[in-house]
Amino acid sequence: MTRFFHILKELYRNVRRNIMTTLSAIMVMILLLFLFDIFWIASVTSNKLYRDFLSELQMEVFISEEASDSATVTLQESILNIKGVNNAEIVSRELARQQLAMLVGVDLLIGYDTVNPLPRSIIISFDDEYLEVDKLQEIEERIYNFNSVSNVFYSKSWLAKVEKTKSIISRVGLFLGGLILLTVLISSASSMSLTTRARASGFEQMRLLGAGKIFLALPFLIEGILIGFFSAFLGWIVILYGKNKIDITQIEIVYPSYQEILIFCLLAGFLGLASGYIGIRKMLKM
Amino acid sequence: MADEKIIVELNNVFLRSSRGYEVFRNLNFKLLAGHSAIIHGTAGSGKSSFIEMIIGRQFAESGSVEVFGNLIKPRKKGVIRKNRRKIGGVGGIFSLVPSYTVAENISFPLILSGAGRKYRNERLSEILTEFSLLKQAKEFPSNLTRVENMLVQFARASIAHQPLLIIDEPLAGLDQETYRKVYEYMFKLAVSGLTLIIVSSEKLENRLPNCRSYQITEGAIL
Numbered sequence: 001m002t003r004f005f006h007i008l009k010e011l012y013r014n015v016r017r018n019i020m021t022t023l024s025a026i027m028v029m030i031l032l033l034f035l036f037d038i039f040w041i042a043s044v045t046s047n048k049l050y051r052d053f054l055s056e057l058q059m060e061v062f063i064s065e066e067a068s069d070s071a072t073v074t075l076q077e078s079i080l081n082i083k084g085v086n087n088a089e090i091v092s093r094e095l096a097r098q099q100l101a102m103l104v105g106v107d108l109l110i111g112y113d114t115v116n117p118l119p120r121s122i123i124i125s126f127d128d129e130y131l132e133v134d135k136l137q138e139i140e141e142r143i144y145n146f147n148s149v150s151n152v153f154y155s156k157s158w159l160a161k162v163e164k165t166k167s168i169i170s171r172v173g174l175f176l177g178g179l180i181l182l183t184v185l186i187s188s189a190s191s192m193s194l195t196t197r198a199r200a201s202g203f204e205q206m207r208l209l210g211a212g213k214i215f216l217a218l219p220f221l222i223e224g225i226l227i228g229f230f231s232a233f234l235g236w237i238v239i240l241y242g243k244n245k246i247d248i249t250q251i252e253i254v255y256p257s258y259q260e261i262l263i264f265c266l267l268a269g270f271l272g273l274a275s276g277y278i279g280i281r282k283m284l285k286m
Numbered sequence: 287m288a289d290e291k292i293i294v295e296l297n298n299v300f301l302r303s304s305r306g307y308e309v310f311r312n313l314n315f316k317l318l319a320g321h322s323a324i325i326h327g328t329a330g331s332g333k334s335s336f337i338e339m340i341i342g343r344q345f346a347e348s349g350s351v352e353v354f355g356n357l358i359k360p361r362k363k364g365v366i367r368k369n370r371r372k373i374g375g376v377g378g379i380f381s382l383v384p385s386y387t388v389a390e391n392i393s394f395p396l397i398l399s400g401a402g403r404k405y406r407n408e409r410l411s412e413i414l415t416e417f418s419l420l421k422q423a424k425e426f427p428s429n430l431t432r433v434e435n436m437l438v439q440f441a442r443a444s445i446a447h448q449p450l451l452i453i454d455e456p457l458a459g460l461d462q463e464t465y466r467k468v469y470e471y472m473f474k475l476a477v478s479g480l481t482l483i484i485v486s487s488e489k490l491e492n493r494l495p496n497c498r499s500y501q502i503t504e505g506a507i508l
Binding site: 206212215 | 341343367368369370371372373375379380381382383384385386394395396397398400401402403406442
């Protein structure tokens with residue numbers, strides 16, 4: 001207990017004697033982690049938007065003219081048996097005509113009372129995990145192999161573009177996130193290093209008297225953990241305060257859960273520990 | 287004499303400096319518990335290296351260094367750390383921690399040994415009184431005179447009853463009165479049964495009990 005209290009006292013002494021360095025380290029970390037939090041929210045929100053868009057994606061399978069109604073039902077059953085297909089609904093010629101009239105606002109087939117020229121089709125919706133270019137292409141190929149299919153249509157090129165954009169955003173986000181965390185690590189480590197350098201002769205003395213490396217390093221490591229944890233925590237306090245004040249109705253902003261925020265704060269504490277270790281590692285070599 | 291505990295023993299030690307010249311060739315030295323040694327030698331003769339080998343800061347290239355019965359080797363960091371806690375140091379490399387007050391410097395060995403707060407405060411109060419340092423207890427080393435600084439180092443070396451005390455250049459540059467005071471204190475320590483190693487660049491008078499004088503010269507101890 002004596003050593004433990006001494007370590008806590010040393011921690012307090014470090015902070016008190018280097019109050020400006022500690023404050024600047026905390027502020028830099030708060031700003032950087034705040035920036036990271038914004039990226040995180042933006043990423044989660046854009047991911048949700050992407051999923052929402054995709055959930056409305058459907059595939060339309062056009063049935064050939066000569067196919068009988070029973071063949072259409074068999075085709076529907078075959079399609080429903082494909083893995084990833086969530087629903088398959090037959091659209092008759094008459095239903096297609098009604099849908100077209102609703103879409104355009106006027107019945108364009110008034111002169112075609114005896115023969116409806118619109119093709120029959122099957123509208124397919126998919127499970128969420130199958131809403132990807134490659135998987136949909138695979139399903140499309142399987143559908144083409146069935147009898148009675150004349151054409152298959154879905155927004156293939158749009159989906160490919162959205163997927164590519166999402167991939168680019170993810171990579172840029174990952175790079176920037178990594179860069180922010182690296183900056184946090186370096187910035188915190190250098191401020192820790194400045195503090196220890198000023199006290200190097202003292203450490204040397206303590207080591208000559210039998211103080212171990214861990215005994216000397218612990219106050220700095222704990223300081224790193226606390227700075228990391230509280231910087232992340234304060235960053236989230238600011239964001240959650242802003243969440244209650246700012247009201248955006250156009251986009252539904254998705255925030256991480258409290259559990260995820262707590263895990264993030266703990267990870268920031270671990271980052272602080274790592275930066276503390278980097279900052280004092282030269283001292284540990286004495 | 288045969289059952290007396292050996293505190294420090296160096297056998298056939300060969301040591302080369304970081305610049306490559308030979309510091310010690312076949313150095314042999316033995317110090318028993320309760321005995322003292324005054325070691326003198328000119329500047330560069332290896333006095334500091336001798337101390338550093340005992341506290342595990344330098345390591346013999348060949349031969350053996352044993353302190354408190356433990357072999358001192360580079361990889362035995364735990365052993366070195368434990369040994370250092372049994373060694374008090376005054377002068378030379380054993381200066382004070384600049385960011386600690388006098389009281390904190392003195393009580394540091396007790397913190398390392400894990401002594402309780404009550405005992406620590408009692409012992410600190412005793413030592414501060416014994417060394418007449420009560421007024422300086424809250425001062426930092428930068429505000430102390432040279433003599434006060436040395437007294438604090440003696441106080442720090444005494445607080446935890448460490449069995450071995452290394453004193454590096456204790457009397458160099460002191461006025462008559464302080465010289466007498468410090469010498470008397472060393473005498474008191476030697477009488478109390480503590481094992482002392484006193485290193486000096488000048489040949490000191492040897493009036494300490496159970497004390498032998500040595501000279502470091504040409505890589506050996508005579």
